[in-house]
Amino acid sequence: MNRPRQTNSTYNAHFLSHFFFCWQVRLLIKKRQNKFNEEDVVLSAKEHKSKRLGNKIENLWNSEEKSSKNPSLTRVLVKMFGFKVILYGILYCPADLAVCLLPPMFLRNLLDYFTPRQSSITKEDALFDGFIITLMFFLRALSFNIFLLKLTCLGMQFRIACSSLIYRKLLKMKSTTIQKISLGHIVNLLSNDVERFDRAVIYWNFLWIGPLKIVIAAYYLFITYGYTSIVGMLVPVLCLLIQLFHFKTLFALRLKVASKADSRIRILSDIINGIRSIKMFTWEKPFAKLVENARKEEMSEITKANFCRISSYACLDCYQKLSVFLCILIAVLNNESLTPQYVFALLIIYDTLRRTSQLWSSALINNSELMASLRRLQHFLLLDYEKSHIMSTLLEQxxxxxxxxxxxxxxxxxxxxxxxxxxxxxxxxxxxxxxxxxxxxxxxxxxxxxxxxxxxxxxxxxxxxxxxxxxxxxxxxxxxxxxTGSLSYAPQEPWVFPGTLRENIVFGEKMDNRKFQEVIKVCCLEHDISRFAYGDNTLVGEKGVERRTKSKSFFGESHLQRCRCVPFG
Missing domain, CATH: 3.40.50.300 (P-loop containing nucleotide triphosphate hydrolases)
Known part of the structure; x- marks a missing residue:
């Protein structure tokens, strides 16, 4: 008997438990002891429920379609999640700025303590400075991980909401519109496009934190050490310009990669559906060549995109060293004395800016891919809208x-x-x-x-x-x-889904044994079902075929279709 799943661990965790991730200790210990099993998997959090997120984004999308001539999925997502994204960024920004500016300030005082013949800084002051420097990096590690966890969960909510909206759109879409959409396109939307939210959302706030941090750090260096210390800022500015160029390039490449992937998945789907005919006529090699060519075209675009990513990250490897070298070079040319306070402050600040630029670069790269995915998702969601909009225009005229x-x-x-x-x-x-x-x-x-x-x-x-x-x-x-009343419709294309005969007949409705037997009798299926060893619990496949070791029986799709057109319940 299945036990009820445990409540989510985060519900009963207090502030310190969240701050130090203590609520994960029990799971980590069980995993370490190899005692972690299915019963230890807790319930998902309420804010991650697909039904809740799906209802909310569906209402916002319906309102967007009614109120705007050009509905935008981006506006809907901003209304739904924008406040949380900005709030997390505002809470994290002061901690990030403190880690960038406070360690150089206290390090300068700490190094002054070791200057010969100085008496202004005592040993206690030096110990306090060292403690603050250590504390800042410790707090940065904690705040960054908490910030990363919250935004990762938020990215998952983006993905769940958009996936739910796609499923609901498919269920409500006109049959004429569905015929124009390939299975590969839908699979690519649900497997690749919505997955971009998981990687992009965590970097969004660095799009504005990065430039702000560079400006504040440059101002601090100029006030404290003069203009020679900000010459190294030419390197981060140049890197930002290169990242913007790669942003536009990756956006275009992402659209091409998605288009090639749709084509490849569509070809594979058609091959799988017609695999019997392909094997019968020995067409394996021609179709294998077709798939190989489709994959080569896709890999060609993926290679170009990867080259842009690699070149973006390569620019940041020499970031700190080149910036500090320029500052020291200008200081030497101006006959300024080089002190440990000056050099170590430059090393710490430019190293912090290097990490920030890496995050800013990742934000641009992932955001460019997400924008391409958003365009594809929005185009899919507006398929029926465009058709109804055309009809409304014609009716008005x-x-x-x-x-x-x-x-x-x-x-x-x-x-x-x-x-x-x-x-x-x-x-x-x-x-x-x-x-x-x-x-x-x-x-x-x-x-x-x-x-x-x-x-x-x-x-x-x-x-x-x-x-x-x-x-x-x-x-x-x-x-x-x-x-007036309800309609029951039996389409010309009968089908069954993998499951039992009973599940296919009841079709999601509440089971009523008396009504079920009545439907079986009306549809003349009593004799057919009696031939099966497991009766109405017999498993059927997508083609209505049930196989056993002793016999082979056929239960046609049209038989089940007759049952579904009888109102059940």
């Missing part, structure tokens, strides 16, 4: 009556017949709003509940279009559509 969906309450106010099922009045609709010719023109149909209505016509006459209009999968350009 058309003198014909605007098509509306009549709800049950509205219909009952205007009609006495309460047994109404589906009614279309002078409906005109088309699959693509850009087409001039309509698939349905002035169609009027009434189908009352409790009656069997058949629609007969030639191929391409609009039978499927009529059903799609009733399901609101195709927008109507004129006329009225009224639907």
């Amino acid at each position: 058309s003198p014909a009556p605007v098509g509306t969906f009549v709800s049950k309450s509205e219909y009952q106010m205007n009609n006495d017949d309460q047994t109404f099922g589906v009614s279309l009045s002078n409906v005109t609709a088309k699959w693509d709003p850009k087409l001039s010719k309509s698939s349905l023109t002035d169609v009027t149909v009434t189908a009352t509940s409790g009656k069997l209505v058949a629609v007969v016509g030639v191929a391409g006459g609009g039978k499927s279009t009529l059903l799609q209009v009733m399901l609101k999968e195709i927008p109507i350009s004129s006329g009225n559509l009224g639907v």
Whole structure:
């Protein structure tokens, strides 16, 4: 019997436990002793729940679509997470600046203590200076790790929210739109594009902390040691300019890499779906060559992107040494004396700025890739929006009556017949709003509940279009559509998902054994199910095939489809 999972460890942790990461000690000890198992996995935090984040971002995205002519996913994410990102940056910035400026100040006093024939600094003052220097670096390590943990969790929330929004968009997307999207594109969005948030969010605040830190450090050096100490600032400024150039280059390369990856995944998906035919006709080598060429094109763009990253990081390796060398060179040329206080202060400050520039460089690189991913995610989310926007524009320009969906309450106010099922009045609709010719023109149909209505016509006459209009999968350009009650629809393409027969029939609804048996009887499946050793608990695959060692049985997808079109529950 499965035990209930434990509450998240962070809920009961106090401030010091969070500050020193003591809430992780129990897990680390169990892992060290090889006693960590599934029962020790705690529940996820409330703020990381997919349902909570998905509901919030979906509401914000729907509001963005209604209120803006050009909806932006970036604006939605800023509204949802912007305050937290800025708050973490504001809290971390003073600690980072203190670590940059305070150690050189106290180090200068500490070195003055060792100057011969000085009496202004006592031994106690020197010990205090050493203690402050040590404390600053200790606090920086703690504050940086806490800051990193919070932003890592926040990046995970970005990823979960966007993934949930993509799933919900897929479930609500029109069938005509889904047909235009490849499986590889969706897989790439969920596996590569949303993953960019995990690496980019933790560096966002360094985009403004880095330049601010360089300006404040330059001002401190100028006030304390004169203009010769800020000559080395030419190196970080030059590095920033190089990073900005790489930022634009990586943005373009990321789009190309994503496009090539979509193409490769689409080819692999098609090969896997048709692997039987490929093996039958011995087409392995031609298709292997096709995949190899697609991968070569993708790797070519990845190599270019990696070259930009390497060159960006290479510029920072000689950062500190070159900056200090320039400062000392100018000081010697001006016949200024070199003191330990001057040299060690330069070493500490420029070493701190080097680490800051590395973080700033990582922020630009990861942010350039994230911007490309955001563009792809936004384009996916706006697929149906663009279509509906075109339809709205056409309706505004058309003198014909605007098509509306009549709800049950509205219909009952205007009609006495309460047994109404589906009614279309002078409906005109088309699959693509850009087409001039309509698939349905002035169609009027009434189908009352409790009656069997058949629609007969030639191929391409609009039978499927009529059903799609009733399901609101195709927008109507004129006329009225009224639907009272719920609809049960059995599509022309039957399918099953991996699971038992019962799970495929119940299809997520609450199990009612009496109703279940009634549905089985109505659909004439009692004999078919009795042939299986495990009855309705028999596992079926994507093609409705169930295999056993003694026999091979076939349970068609259309059989299950008949059950689903019977209202269950």
